[in-house]
Amino acid sequence: MGTTDEDRVYYVISDLHIGGDEQLENVEFLDELLAFLERLEQTDEPAELVINGDAFGLWEFTTISGIEKFDALEETYPELFEQFRATGENIPITMVPGNHDHELAAYDEYVERFAEYNVDLVQEQSITRPVGSRTIHFEHGHQQDPNNRIEDWGNPYATPLGYFYNTLVTSRAGQLSDRGRYNWLKDVQAVTPTERMPVWLLSKYFYREMNPLLRYALVPFLLLFNISILLVILTSLDLAGIWSMPVERTTGFLSQFGTAGTAVWFLLAINVTITGLVMLVGIPLYFIRRDVRKTVSRFGIFETELTVDAETPYAEAAREVFEDDPETAIFCYGHTHRPRLQELEGGVAVNTGTWLKRLHRRDGITGILPPVFYPSYQLCTVRIAAEPEAGGIAIDYEAVEKPSPKAEELTLTERLFTVGREPELELPDGTVIEDEVQVSEPQPAE
Secondary structure (H helix, E strand, O other): OOOOOOEEEEEEOOOOEOOOHHHHHHOOOOOHHHHHHHHHHHHOOOEEEEEEOOOOHHHHHHOOOOOOHHHHHHHHHHHHHHHHHHOOOOEEEEOOOOOOEEEEEEHHHHHHHHOOOOOOOOOOEEEEEEEEEEEEEEOOOHHHHOOOOOOOOOOOOOOOHHHHHHHHHHHHHHHHHOOOOOOOOHHHHHOOHHHHHHHHHHHHHHHHHHHHHHHHHHHHHOOOHHHHHHHHHHHHHHOOOOOOHHHHHHHHHHHHHHHHHHHHHHHHHHHHHHHHHHHHHHHHHHHHHOOOOOOHHHHOOOOOOOOOOOHHHHHHHHHHHHHEEEEEEEEEEOOOOEEEEEEEEEEEEEEEOOOOEEEEEOOOOOOOOOEEEEOOOOOOEEEEEEEHOOEEEEEEEEEOOOOOOHHOOOOOHHHHHOOOOOOOOOOOOOOOEEEOOOOOOOOOOO
């Protein structure tokens, strides 16, 4: 007996964000992606690969437009397109547009060009596929995000709020990244939520761009900043004649060490002076900043945020899909870059994560040192298949191993400050759902 559509095994990936201006064209996971596609080229399973949105970063191309972007991708990544062709000869490859590559839905030429490489580009917001006796709903997920929703689907000139951020910030970062002491600015795509951008820039300036001599001179001061505040308070009490005991005892203790003690006292005096000046300037600036923010907020300038709610809108959208079509058991999406599995009434919502680098904020161990943004990868694919021996439809996350680039991307200072505080990334546990539609029993009349 031959296999049917219901027997098909689905492999799902999303949010590759391949391509963009200058430094953004560097795909750090290309080898892993090619190996994954080669594996599917050899599989004997009745499989289908679904690339569920944002396969390419078309928004991040700002010097070319329309189908020219396909030409640029084809020229830059010939190995990838040839591997698409080879894999597509063995299994179907289906591509769904996301927000970053929404233009795929705007030009019919994209369909024809991808077909040459055995990729079926579907220019719809969502698609469905059968699995067992149930159905999978696939969509990228940006339509649930008000900052990236495409109101006029298929319009090549659609420009949601996220479009401006990516064309003005992300693409510009790609153009400037190689001008730094280290090629780090291109990682702007990995900064989520985007409100962390100013802190990330400060962190990378301090640990990467600042003159090393200046940085190493500042580190002791910043590490001791909290202690310095205490010293300022004690010194003020001594000068006011309120409490002199701590200063007198410290002076007496250091005097026992002669020149070394004098040097330490001199350094403490400088530290206290600098800290005192910082506090004198910082306190009024804090209140001015606070008042400015309140004034700006009253005018609603900060009313719209770029942060994506990674849970609520997608759970609500999934529930609506399950309610409208009880045969649909799986709502599969991406966009938020966070692999997640939510078991809901009526089915399961599955997020396929991202293949981009992820940055994890680690606040300074003490003082006011800038936080460290620890880099890592959490590459994965979601496998969905009807497996009667498992009791239904199995949903599993399969990790694609790629080591953290910390050795190349973190300075010695950053590595020291994050010892024992490295992120522990774990993919969601898989689950099995029933391969039957549950019909509610009618309630007997009273």
